[in-house]
Amino acid sequence: MSLLEVRDLVTAYGSIEALHGISFRVEQDEIVALLGANGAGKTTALRTISGLLRPRSGEVYFAGERIDTRPAHEIVRLGLTHVPEGRWIFSLMTVEENLRLGAYVERRLPRDALDRVFALFPRLAERRAQVAGTLSGGEQQMLAMARALMTKPRLLLLDEPSMGLAPVLVRLIFQKISDINREGTTVLLVEQNANAALRLAHRAYCLANGRVALEGPAAELARNEAVRQAYLGIAAGASARDGPR
Numbered sequence: 514m515s516l517l518e519v520r521d522l523v524t525a526y527g528s529i530e531a532l533h534g535i536s537f538r539v540e541q542d543e544i545v546a547l548l549g550a551n552g553a554g555k556t557t558a559l560r561t562i563s564g565l566l567r568p569r570s571g572e573v574y575f576a577g578e579r580i581d582t583r584p585a586h587e588i589v590r591l592g593l594t595h596v597p598e599g600r601w602i603f604s605l606m607t608v609e610e611n612l613r614l615g616a617y618v619e620r621r622l623p624r625d626a627l628d629r630v631f632a633l634f635p636r637l638a639e640r641r642a643q644v645a646g647t648l649s650g651g652e653q654q655m656l657a658m659a660r661a662l663m664t665k666p667r668l669l670l671l672d673e674p675s676m677g678l679a680p681v682l683v684r685l686i687f688q689k690i691s692d693i694n695r696e697g698t699t700v701l702l703v704e705q706n707a708n709a710a711l712r713l714a715h716r717a718y719c720l721a722n723g724r725v726a727l728e729g730p731a732a733e734l735a736r737n738e739a740v741r742q743a744y745l746g747i748a749a750g751a752s753a754r755d756g757p758r
């Protein structure tokens with residue numbers, strides 16, 4: 514069985530259905546990209562998987578267990594962490610305090626947790642005593658990712674980690690995602706930066722209006738001009754960074 518399996522998921526906000534029955538899977542050790550235009554349902558999908566929203570119907574399985582009926586804090590304990598859109602760090606606390614809080618769901622902090630994330634993000638190690646609200650945008654995104662890694666999750670859900678970052682930082686964040694994956698964390702990545710996401714991911718799904726419109730190996734989708742134009746909102750031949758956000 515896949516590490517994550519989403520079956521016919523329907524999620525609604527009141528009377529408005531945002532997901533109309535989406536199905537996809539993430540295998541152990543993969544990076545899977547979830548792409549789509551604004552409003553396609555990407556964030557809704559992640560929030561439903563991590564237990565922040567209840568689906569109207571459908572099922573979600575993580576590591577063989579059904580999780581769509583479970584509360585968010587139990588899902589985290591099973592090893593699935595979600596870094597939400599917009600970097601929810603505690604801006605008045607220091608870098609280290611933010612990281613220690615990230616591990617609060619564990620009864621005991623893994624002893625090497627801080628060392629591990631500081632090895633991955635040396636920039637944060639240098640700034641461990643700095644108040645988080647004074648970090649740059651890219652550093653704040655690194656902190657949000659590092660905090661999620663404190664509990665050693667099996668699956669990391671990332672919602673638009675490159676949003677609002679300068680190109681050089683976008684490359685750095687994508688490099689970090691690759692490093693995290695190589696160290697054994699499976700990743701489900703939501704991105705509007707489609708070109709970069711497809712270079713990084715093994716497979717991808719394109720959402721359009723709450724449905725899976727296309728799926729396949731990332732390299733295949735990246736070559737497909739129709740995909741780029743129809744589902745990613747990018748003019749043929751243009752780079753993702755030039756496209757509308």
Ligand SMILES: Nc1ncnc2c1ncn2[C@@H]1O[C@H](COP(=O)(O)OP(=O)(O)OP(=O)(O)O)[C@@H](O)[C@H]1O
Nearest residue numbers: 526529531549550551552553554555556557558705
């Ligand atoms: N709290 C909410 N109440 C009502 N409708 C919502 C709510 N959150 C999202 N929606 C609607 O659900 C649909 C999917 O939104 P969602 O945030 O999942 O899209 P998205 O693919 O993440 O878009 P973006 O790329 O802009 O982040 C949209 O039509 C949106 O307006």
Ligand SMILES: [Mg+2]
Nearest residue numbers: 555556557598
């Ligand atoms: Mg979103």
